[in-house]
Amino acid sequence: MAPTARSKSRSAIHEFDLIRTLQQRHSRHDPSVIRGIGDDAAIVTSGAGKWSLLTTDLLAEGIHFDLRTATMADIGFRAAVANLSDIAAMGGTPQYLLVSLAIPRTGANNQVHQLYRGMMAACRPHRVTLIGGDTSASANGWFINITLVGMVPPRKALLRSGARTGDLLYVTGTIGDALAGLMLLNEPPSKKRPSHTAAISTRHRQFLVGRHLHPTARLAEGQWLSAHRFATSAIDLSDGLSGDLRHICEESHVGVELDLSALPLSPACRAYAAFRKLDPAALALTGGEDYELLFTLPPRRKAEVERAAKLHRFRITCIGAIRPARQGIQAIGQDGTTHPLPNSSYEHFK
Amino acid sequence: MAPTARSKSRSAIHEFDLIRTLQQRHSRHDPSVIRGIGDDAAIVTSGAGKWSLLTTDLLAEGIHFDLRTATMADIGFRAAVANLSDIAAMGGTPQYLLVSLAIPRTGANNQVHQLYRGMMAACRPHRVTLIGGDTSASANGWFINITLVGMVPPRKALLRSGARTGDLLYVTGTIGDALAGLMLLNEPPSKKRPSHTAAISTRHRQFLVGRHLHPTARLAEGQWLSAHRFATSAIDLSDGLSGDLRHICEESHVGVELDLSALPLSPACRAYAAFRKLDPAALALTGGEDYELLFTLPPRRKAEVERAAKLHRFRITCIGAIRPARQGIQAIGQDGTTHPLPNSSYEHFK
Numbered sequence: 001m002a003p004t005a006r007s008k009s010r011s012a013i014h015e016f017d018l019i020r021t022l023q024q025r026h027s028r029h030d031p032s033v034i035r036g037i038g039d040d041a042a043i044v045t046s047g048a049g050k051w052s053l054l055t056t057d058l059l060a061e062g063i064h065f066d067l068r069t070a071t072m073a074d075i076g077f078r079a080a081v082a083n084l085s086d087i088a089a090m091g092g093t094p095q096y097l098l099v100s101l102a103i104p105r106t107g108a109n110n111q112v113h114q115l116y117r118g119m120m121a122a123c124r125p126h127r128v129t130l131i132g133g134d135t136s137a138s139a140n141g142w143f144i145n146i147t148l149v150g151m152v153p154p155r156k157a158l159l160r161s162g163a164r165t166g167d168l169l170y171v172t173g174t175i176g177d178a179l180a181g182l183m184l185l186n187e188p189p190s191k192k193r194p195s196h197t198a199a200i201s202t203r204h205r206q207f208l209v210g211r212h213l214h215p216t217a218r219l220a221e222g223q224w225l226s227a228h229r230f231a232t233s234a235i236d237l238s239d240g241l242s243g244d245l246r247h248i249c250e251e252s253h254v255g256v257e258l259d260l261s262a263l264p265l266s267p268a269c270r271a272y273a274a275f276r277k278l279d280p281a282a283l284a285l286t287g288g289e290d291y292e293l294l295f296t297l298p299p300r301r302k303a304e305v306e307r308a309a310k311l312h313r314f315r316i317t318c319i320g321a322i323r324p325a326r327q328g329i330q331a332i333g334q335d336g337t338t339h340p341l342p343n344s345s346y347e348h349f350k
Numbered sequence: 351m352a353p354t355a356r357s358k359s360r361s362a363i364h365e366f367d368l369i370r371t372l373q374q375r376h377s378r379h380d381p382s383v384i385r386g387i388g389d390d391a392a393i394v395t396s397g398a399g400k401w402s403l404l405t406t407d408l409l410a411e412g413i414h415f416d417l418r419t420a421t422m423a424d425i426g427f428r429a430a431v432a433n434l435s436d437i438a439a440m441g442g443t444p445q446y447l448l449v450s451l452a453i454p455r456t457g458a459n460n461q462v463h464q465l466y467r468g469m470m471a472a473c474r475p476h477r478v479t480l481i482g483g484d485t486s487a488s489a490n491g492w493f494i495n496i497t498l499v500g501m502v503p504p505r506k507a508l509l510r511s512g513a514r515t516g517d518l519l520y521v522t523g524t525i526g527d528a529l530a531g532l533m534l535l536n537e538p539p540s541k542k543r544p545s546h547t548a549a550i551s552t553r554h555r556q557f558l559v560g561r562h563l564h565p566t567a568r569l570a571e572g573q574w575l576s577a578h579r580f581a582t583s584a585i586d587l588s589d590g591l592s593g594d595l596r597h598i599c600e601e602s603h604v605g606v607e608l609d610l611s612a613l614p615l616s617p618a619c620r621a622y623a624a625f626r627k628l629d630p631a632a633l634a635l636t637g638g639e640d641y642e643l644l645f646t647l648p649p650r651r652k653a654e655v656e657r658a659a660k661l662h663r664f665r666i667t668c669i670g671a672i673r674p675a676r677q678g679i680q681a682i683g684q685d686g687t688t689h690p691l692p693n694s695s696y697e698h699f700k
Contacts, residue, residue: 018462018485025463026470030479032445042481044446044499047397054482056497058450062489096383096394100408100495112368113375120376129380131392132404135368139412140490145450147406147497149394 038251039160040089040236041150051157053150055086061104061141069185072111074213075144076118078289082238083148084122084217085291089236090159091226092152094219096131097123100145102138115144126219156226158234158295163252167232167296169320170305172221174266175241176273176280179287181212184272199275204268211266215291221314225295230305234295242285242341244294245329252296255327258320258341261334281334285341296322388601389510390439390586391500401507403500405436411454411491419535422461424563425494426468428639432588433498434472434567435641439586440509441576442502444569446481447473450495452488465494476569506576508584508645513602517582517646519670520655522571524616525591526623526630529637531562534622549625554618561616565641571664575645580655584645592635592691594644595679602646605677608670608691611684631684635691646672 023037034043034051041055057079059065065075080097087094099119103112120130128148184205200208218236225231233252235244241263249256260281265273273280297305302318309316323330331341373387384393384401391405407429409415415425430447437444449469453462470480478498534555550558568586575581583602585594591613599606610631615623623630647655652668659666673680681691 018459021463022466022480026466026480028474028477028479030477033479033481036479036481037483042446042448044481046402047400050397052396052402054446054448054497054499056448056450056482056484056495058452058484058486058493058495060452060486060488060493063452063487096392096404098392098404098406098497100406102408102410102413102493109368113371116372116376127378127380129378129383129386130372130376131383131386131394132406133387134406134408134495136408136410137413138410138493143408143410143452143488143493143495145406145408145484145493145495147404147448149404 035157035159040086041092043090043152043157045154049154051152051154053087053090053092053152053157054147055083056145056147057082057086059144061143070213072114073118073121076115077122077214079144079146080119080122081215081217081291082289083146084126084219085236085238087148087150088217088219088222089234089293090150090152090157091222091231091234092150092157093223094123094126094128094148094150096149097128098131098147099133100135101133102136102143104138104141107142119146122217152226156229158222158226158231160233160235160248160251163233163248163254163296163322164298165254165322165324166299167322168299168302168318169256169258169294169296169322170316170318171237171241171264171292171294172218172314172316173290173292174264174269174315175237175290175292176269176283176287177208177211177266178215178289178291179283180269180272181208181210184208185212200272204271207266207268208272212289215289217291218293220312221293224312224314225293228308230297230301231295232297234293237290237292237294238288240286240288241294242343245341246343248294248296249325249329252322253325255323255325256320256329257323257327257338258329258331260331262317262319264315264317264319385507385509390436391442393440393502393507395504399504401502401504403437403440403442403502403507404497405433406495406497407432407436409494411493420563422464423468423471426465427472427564429494429496430469430472431565431567431641432639433496434476434569435586435588437498437500438567438569438572439584439643440500440502440507441572441581441584442500442507443573444473444476444478444498444500446499447478448481448497449483450485451483452486452493454488454491457492469496472567502576506579508572508576508581510583510585510598510601513583513598513604513646513672514648515604515672515674516649517672518649518652518668519606519608519644519646519672520666520668521587521591521614521642521644522568523640523642523665524614524619525587525640525642526619526633526637527558527561527616528565528639528641529633530619530622531558531560534558535562550622554621557616557618558622562639565639567641568643570662571643574658574662574664575643578658580647580651581645582647584643587640587642587644588638590636590638591644592693595691596693598644598646599675599679602672603675605673605675606670606679607673607677607688608679608681610681612667612669614665614667614669
């Protein structure tokens with residue numbers, strides 16, 4: 001992604017402020033740059049009739065992944081999806097991949113190959129070509145940086161900044177699953193008390209862990225939203241609904257009314273939440289890395305879009321509406337009361 | 351760069367083998383990819399009349415830089431030059447920058463800003479626009495990944511693979527300076543014995559340290575070599591002459607005869623070598639990160655190119671000739687005898 005506002009983990013540095021300052025200090029007028037810092041991917045014109053999309057993502061061991069709960073192939077797969085999803089959120093088509101790896105001294109050749117196998121498994125269905133990268137030693141832990149290049153027809157890119165008051169807010173698929181899957185993976189196996197995870201059916205467990213380890217980038221959905229000019233804005237859910245909704249509101253200068261009772265929750269996510277006595281809506285709001293698309297569309301297109309989605313077997317759910325900026329971000333609870341939505345992006349690991 | 355063959359530091363994994371295996375396993379036929387893995391930058395066609403160049407470089411604290419001997423601004427500057435130099439080696443023009451940062455918990459806001467200040471100081475003269483990136487926490491140390499996008503007119507890219515038997519081998523500028531500068535920075539300050547560095551004049555010391563901390567990407571030289579189709583092959587000196595020469599030979603399937611007495615050495619490098627009782631040619635052969643260009647040209651163009659270089663005030667030096675592959679890589683010593691050139695790339699830090 002463009003160094004956007006993703007608080008991947010807590011640090012002394014506030015990423016939003018950092019990005020804003022960088023934008024101010026280092027921006028220069030460049031007519032070939034359609035969109036620089038601040039969206040899921042940067043957009044540059046590249047010759048007649050083509051816009052290029054560029055996104056980059058850095059993953060650090062101990063921050064974004066844990067070798068105790070994921071294989072190198074899983075990590076590679078997820079790293080690739082994180083980038084594919086940024087291209088999906090722009091309505092684009094991914095094309096080229098560059099991979100930088102910092103390998104700890106304990107790193108083995110077959111781990112590197114597994115990592116690539118995972119990345120390419122995620123990329124192959126989309127005909128992405130590995131064109132370059134860099135390899136280096138690391139004094140401490142694995143670091144993986146992926147840069148993905150894509151394209152989108154001129155003026156068809158989905159931006160975070162296009163939402164207008166009155167637009168309806170939609171999300172693809174189901175949300176909260178990836179966080180539930182991560183929590184399942186991180187639960188310590190306990191012998192003294194009955195295992196928590198035993199109460200979740202194997203099918204549900206596999207579904208949730210699968211959603212965490214092998215998420216899907218919604219490329220077909222993004223391209224469909226862009227090609228028909230359905231969406232006025234879009235973002236992918238990588239920080240969690242609460243955080244990513246905030247990015248749409250900031251970039252579009254709007255507020256939002258979110259209907260918590262409408263959130264699309266999978267039966268597995270509901271089962272996990274019930275067992276752990278959690279609010280499944282909280283999983284959906286704070287859970288990062290579902291990689292679903294959050295988008296807005298004008299109400300007059302509602303029927304047309306929902307019909308077309310059904311035809312393509314795209315699951316989309318209306319979860320709210322865009323409101324004037326002064327109303328902020330409000331959530332309508334199950335009980336019908338309205339509250340400001342807490343800012344509760346999921347922060348990786350710690 | 352494309353995951354080329356750069357042994358940035360020793361590890362259990364042999365980078366050359368890794369890259370070769372990756373090429374074999376994950377390559378797919380993509381007519382839009384002119385050059386994938388294996389050169390200074392990847393080349394893709396991007397619409398009519400334009401080739402895009404893509405290069406990426408990962409730098410790790412404790413491997414590629416040391417905060418005890420360089421400021422964050424120095425580190426940013428060098429990181430940017432490493433990428434600019436890859437574009438220079440292709441004869442291209444740099445355009446867009448994406449920066450990923452992993453920031454340790456001890457990292458401070460002003461360090462990040464210094465790093466960007468250094469990067470942009472290197473990029474600004476070349477009108478490179480910062481368009482994106484990513485920011486993350488790091489469990490251990492700083493990691494910086496830069497992706498640089500550039501362009502080159504179609505069929506004008508300088509490749510590593512174009513050298514032909516009989517071509518002359520040239521290098522820009524002087525070589526060995528950056529390693530001498532790094533060695534000066536790493537010398538422990540000693541109170542007991544007269545300081546080693548005292549014997550080097552301040553002017554020489556400043557020159558060498560400057561060449562290490564603030565190298566120059568030879569963009570004008572690369573574009574000039576490409577525009578006039580002077581060079582048959584080119585690479586930038588980032589691993590050191592010995593290693594980078596090997597890349598030209600491998601990719602072009604040729605051998606080389608290197609004239610050690612012809613190596614362009616600065617007075618400062620000679621002075622440092624004399625004082626430390628080192629062979630200055632060894633500094634030039636093994637010293638990475640001079641970021642000069644190594645290139646080949648057909649002998650019939652020698653006079654024309656040397657005249658044109660003088661006109662542009664480009665320093666270029668003929669240091670050898672391309673030979674058939676079976677002759678391998680031979681060095682003619684100061685005494686006129688010929689030996690196989692040892693493979694002695696400089697390996698960062700340890």
